[in-house]
Amino acid sequence: MSGPVLAIHGGCGVAPRGGLSDAQERHARGGLKGALRAGWAVLDKGGAALDAVEAAVVALEEHTAFNAGRGAVFNSDGKHEMDAAIMDGRDLSAGAVGGIARVRNPVRAARAVMERTDHVLLIGGGAEALAARAGLELVAPDWFSTEERRASLLQMKALQAKGDASRASERLKHGTVGAVAIDRAGHLAAATSTGGYTNKLPGRVGDTPLIGAGTYANDATLAYSGTGKGEIFIRSVLGHELHARMAYKGESLATACDAMVFGELKRLGGGAGLIAIGRDGAIALPFNTAGMYRGVASDSEGWVSIYDEREPL
Numbered sequence: 001m002s003g004p005v006l007a008i009h010g011g012c013g014v015a016p017r018g019g020l021s022d023a024q025e026r027h028a029r030g031g032l033k034g035a036l037r038a039g040w041a042v043l044d045k046g047g048a049a050l051d052a053v054e055a056a057v058v059a060l061e062e063h064t065a066f067n068a069g070r071g072a073v074f075n076s077d078g079k080h081e082m083d084a085a086i087m088d089g090r091d092l093s094a095g096a097v098g099g100i101a102r103v104r105n106p107v108r109a110a111r112a113v114m115e116r117t118d119h120v121l122l123i124g125g126g127a128e129a130l131a132a133r134a135g136l137e138l139v140a141p142d143w144f145s146t147e148e149r150r151a152s153l154l155q156m157k158a159l160q161a162k163g164d165a166s167r168a169s170e171r172l173k174h175g176t177v178g179a180v181a182i183d184r185a186g187h188l189a190a191a192t193s194t195g196g197y198t199n200k201l202p203g204r205v206g207d208t209p210l211i212g213a214g215t216y217a218n219d220a221t222l223a224y225s226g227t228g229k230g231e232i233f234i235r236s237v238l239g240h241e242l243h244a245r246m247a248y249k250g251e252s253l254a255t256a257c258d259a260m261v262f263g264e265l266k267r268l269g270g271g272a273g274l275i276a277i278g279r280d281g282a283i284a285l286p287f288n289t290a291g292m293y294r295g296v297a298s299d300s301e302g303w304v305s306i307y308d309e310r311e312p313l
């Protein structure tokens with residue numbers, strides 16, 4: 001065991017290199033650093049991986065650079081419908097929410113499902129009512145809205161009208177945030193939160209809140225959070241596939257993650273990335289898009305990145 005480790009992502013929905021202004025890059029890196037610090041503060045003082053991933057994801061949800069919480073994308077009706085999940089590798093307990101629009105921090109609603117109900121996944125109004133009963137903050141749906149995401153919706157609709165939706169950049173289409181951690185006791189946890197896809201149909205739920213697809217943690221193998229075209233993560237049940245490759249085939253974390261991101265997911269035709277930590281503290285951060293907002297904190301390293309540079313924490 002290597003000591004605690006935290007990895008985060010802010011999605012692989014990234015503009016091609018040079019497509020972000022310096023100010024946009026700085027804004028995003030600042031958000032990643034804030035989230036790493038929030039999660040690392042928990043791990044460093046001996047706290048649980050579960051609390052660390054929640055703290056990191058809350059910070060990313062609060063930051064407008066990322067498509068989760070404030071800054072979430074719009075669906076085709078011009079509304080926000082957010083998904084989130086959290087999972088504890090100690091006992092496979094998990095909670096998730098789908099299609100919610102009023103809970104300020106969707107990952108906290110996911111944790112409330114895990115801790116206050118016998119269920120794993122609640123959607124829409126039922127999930128929001130539970131969050132309210134749990135004392136979580138509710139906000140008006142437009143609290144999540146930003147001008148940038150509104151412009152992305154208009155651009156997506158214009159491309160769709162021309163039959164050119166497939167030419168939309170990854171950045172225009174999607175994003176997500178997530179965190180994975182191993183704590184001093186060797187326990188693993190994962191959390192993911194997203195606004196989904198720009199211009200998605202109302203009612204569409206992606207991979208993020210589906211345990212075993214977009215989010216998974218199991219002390220026997222790994223903690224994992226995915227980002228990319230949710231439908232291909234669902235169809236390949238990605239998180240559980242990684243677990244199975246490691247548990248039954250004996251693959252290393254890196255071999256399993258690379259095989260899926262550069263093999264299977266590419267073959268299924270979609271931008272994809274993931275962050276994962278193995279039970280030995282190994283880290284994997286592969287992506288097949290132009291970049292992925294990401295960062296790592298441990299006793300020996302601390303950095304954030306968008307493309308292939310590394311900026312110290």
Ligand code: ASP
Nearest residue numbers: 175176196206227228230
């Ligand atoms: N996986 C998310 C979804 O499909 C989007 C993303 O990660 O960029 O909802």
